[in-house]
Amino acid sequence: MTFAEQPHGSWPTPITSEVVVAAAVRLAELCVDGADVVWSEGRPAEGGRTQLVRRAPDGTTVELLPEDRNCRTAVHEYGGAGWWVRDGVTWFADWADQRLYRLAPGGEPEPITPEPATPRADRYADGDVAPDGATIVCVRERHTGSASTDVQNEIVRLAAHAPSEPEVLVSGPDFVAAPRLSPDGGTLAWLQWNHPSMPWDATQLVVRDLTTGEETVVAGGPGESVLEPRWEADGSLLFLSDRTDWWNVYRFTPGADIESVVRINAEIGVPSWVFGTSRYAVLGEGQVVFARSRAGYDALVVRGLDGSLTELDLPFSAIRTVRAAGPGTVAVVAGSPTSEPGVYTVDVVTSEYETLRAPRDLGIDPAFLSVPEPITFPSVDASGARRQAHALFYPPTHPERRGPQGELPPMLVEIHGGPTSAASTVLSLDVQYWTSRGFAVVDVDYGGSTGYGRAYREELLGEWGVIDVADCLAAAAYLAAAGRVDGARMCIRGGSAGGYTTLAALAREDTPFAAGADLYGVADLEALAADTHKFESRYLDRLVGPYPEAREVYVDRSPIHHVDLLSSPLIVLQGAEDAIVPPSQSEKIVDALRSRRVPVAYLLFEGEQHGFRRSENIRRALDAELSFYGQVLGFELPAEEGIEPVVVENL
Template sequence: MSDPSKLPYGLWPSPLTPDRMAASIRLTDVLWDRTGQTLIWREERSGRGVLVTRTLDEAPRDLTDSGSVRARLAYGGGEFTAGREAVIFVGENGRLYRLPLAHGLPRPITPPFGNAASPALSPDERWVIYVHSDGQTDVLALVDAEGRLWPQKVAEGADFYMQPVWHPDGTRIAWIEWDHPNMPWDGTRLRLARLEGSPPRPVSIETIAGDDRTPVFQPAFSPDGRFLSYILTEGEWDALVALDLETGARRILVEGTTLAPPAWVHGLRVYGWSPRGDRVFYRRNENAFASLEVVNLKGEIARLDLGPYTWFEQLTVAPDREALAMIAASPVIPPRIVSYEDGRLQVHRFSSAERIPPDHLSIPRPIQWTASDGTAVHGLYYPPTAPGIEGSGLPPAIISVHGGPTSQRVATYNADAQFFATRGFAYLEVNYRGSTGYGRSYREALNGRWGLLDVEDAVGGAQALVERGLADPQRLVIMGGSAGGYTVLNALIRYPGFFRAGICLYGVTNLFTLAAETHKFEARYLDILVGPLPEAAARYREWSPIFHADRIQDPIAIFQGAEDRVVPPNQAEAIVEVLRRRGVPHVYRIYAGEGHGWRRAETVAAFYEEVLAFLRQYVLFA
């Protein structure tokens, strides 16, 4: 008789079904209100953004019951802010709305024009500053919190604005701005303005830090108004800086580590001041694992014990006491809204039912391999995991390539990794050269070499698994979305036969059309990653998959959102036409109503069903 504990890799019975993958909600932000007694967070339910509130010791309740709370600038984010009695949020139509926390319906306070993000209430809650864009021109704008007056421009002239904040006395504001061709991690300016009048208008504006080669991230005023803090990247690593607004003295509180994430979305926060203004709580990122620490004004650092969690996002500190709230997770704990006070952790919201025991899930470990130029390349390796089940031989492996490409896979809950690892696949997240989290030189290594180094490192990661006896060399699969999908296509073109199959989600196929058609935020991104046009036209052609698609011979599954504004559907359809003409085995699915990523539950479930069917046909039973 066969041993019931031995099953072929890739065919293990996983508790993570496609329906269960679709059932989770997505937690995107959390804030305290200005009393410190109420938490407000945003969650996505099948693509709909909902604000939820919980007053301490009471049950959570939805604040919004219709429409969607969703900002559309860049990749979203910065959807809401909270006062003492009301929230200001961005509706899916791009307008700002005021909504009382107790009772009442949302009321628009800005006209139906363009898109807003990152609203910030003045200390007296009379005014709201926010970022506004009509798709071509971005500005920093101001409107009264009741919406009685017409919005006014506060700052203009830069290509982009982000992260506006108020000084506690209401007479100054600070923000981040930058210009093409930079992205916000390449170089930005921190600006400080003094305000007068009603409505308040800038009477002086100065640059505090940053330039075209020096990025600044997350300005924040200390609660006593003495300091303006920010994260600065002047060299290889980040530094947390506190500027004394009276003396002009600059204190470096933390340095030599990774603090700032790439600002793909508005409203990101990785630190917060204590209510007394004498300490700063912050997230440190070391080798894709996070720790939560606190530093005083003397630079003395202590690490907080947050138990089982290994990643934290959207840190917020209560205004009346040292109570922290955040989105916390680990590789075996899906994201939760968590507060930390007096050494005690409390969960306020779960993103899933958490019915799967943690010991049934895969725990990743950092892994390194050496590139041809001697650089150590980084990744997170998830071994196949299922209690009581063994495979025979070596497992098939999914080589996952993250998007961006300026991004990083970290030690949070990775639903994709668990979906495949619990079925008996090895799973490798490749943090290729160009990824964040490993120093500025590592991130900038991809500049001018996108399509080359990312492909080399994906192949190198697969080879590292094979050499260490962790993967079957005949059953390697490369998978990625957006920029990761671009890497998938180029890998199949440059290394035919190396991978058994590829899975490409909304991947870039034509760099020329991408440069011409993508949204404003990334309109000049390729100037850095590939080179400016027309000077770099030869490189655009060399690394655009569409011009070399006739070299693809391995089976490939291509998935696309019909309403994708970042990588339009014509990118996928052009390469699918080549595959059809040449008879290359492929699957093409375009999902109606979806954009750059899947939001609807029915799409998520259908996608995973399709992927499993594709892998069974072309990898497991090939």
């Protein structure tokens, strides 16, 4: 094969910003209702709204919501589990007013929760319909003022088919989640936790006899995170716990000891940033089917009745949702390094699968797609002691281009959010947008990331802004020393918590990064502690220290107080309606750079919250960042794409 030489970054590619957003959907949640499968689609081309799609066994599909409806809950601001189904009826939270609606087949949405005194003050999520179909239990988040302390999180019960005043069942804990009714409807299970813990730190699984009111704490507490309670037909209760370092499956049976169901040195659970995660399912025959993560790659595994574990032979590397879907079958949302997520059913005996909702047909030659390589590399902790960190490395990939002779590629160091999230191996055109142009990308799973056990996740406690930065610097140094990237043209980018790490890695005298991109990131930890929503209002207690007692640490680790060290060009991208990291955070860092005449570009997107959902804004953000790197690193943009240059001040 003959390659034409062309500067890295300027390679022509079919993966344009238009292709990134064209017919793009975000598939995450699905439910099974009888023989039908229902899933949600986040649609950037429709203003970022979420639509629900129901598929019958004969392959026919129907969109459930009218065009003016957006199924999305604002509970915890991150949402999730804003809808559920039973016997053809759909219940959903509408984004506009946050009330709960009932939608019968062929009907129109009808509100079943009262209109609150203040618009959007009552928010609903994570519902479960009683076995008799008459009532619903769900999470309600009630806002009585503007401060994070003016928020109550409760579990309520309400009529399923007519308007009613919700009855409060659980109140008192700072947070509640996953209310689940037993098969006979007589027992309620739920998760609860209190500040300053997050749900991946310390949660309790509680059950209550709804007749006697007797409560039992089944599992959890300090040092244990419990997730995803699931009732079995015999009245026993499955759940995930990280009591042995990994989120594995356990069973509670009244009157008996907790039983280990799946014990494996791999992660089954994921951090509960959103409600309704489902990483395992119980089949009617008694098998447990679960997704497990190891070294960044997922697999689907079946636990047989004899306790044996069988890994299915499937092409998927990332599995977001697992639901029981009939005898010997599960429905999943899954993807691979060369395929975006789709909806599938899988036969757990034969490993055969059927496509229910295919990934979009990209029409892209697979030779343009970079496949991630898991890497482990040396790093250090806060004391300088040696330890190991992890990442996924994407080499630049193109079937017809290569860089000039002897020239190594520039690299983008990608920092995920959370910070307890993780790099994903599913095909992301956001990544391929860069690699097909000649960039290398390394997606860093720094200490604190999920997928490597609780001990690795807890390496970040008290060390945010230290361990994450050290691992990003170590990944860059490791790849430069290996001769895989150009050490003089390494850039760093990240959103949310990743934006904070990006700024912290740039605001130092020894930064190796030639430029950076901050997407709605944190510049001032003190401001974040004082001005954020309830869910994360005490998060920094564990990541940094209690405030104001640890104020000196907050100041020392805030990039805004080290702008004198920030000399690398920076582009900042921000949503105007972000309630998690308000625009004031981004504007502080931009104003500081302007005053020091450091090259800076700033784009504020109206109508966007924490993360961009509208196709036109996703496109502009990507292209602006490419234009920024082109100006800073000195390469030309492909003329055929017609990219509008971003204004870089002080360049």
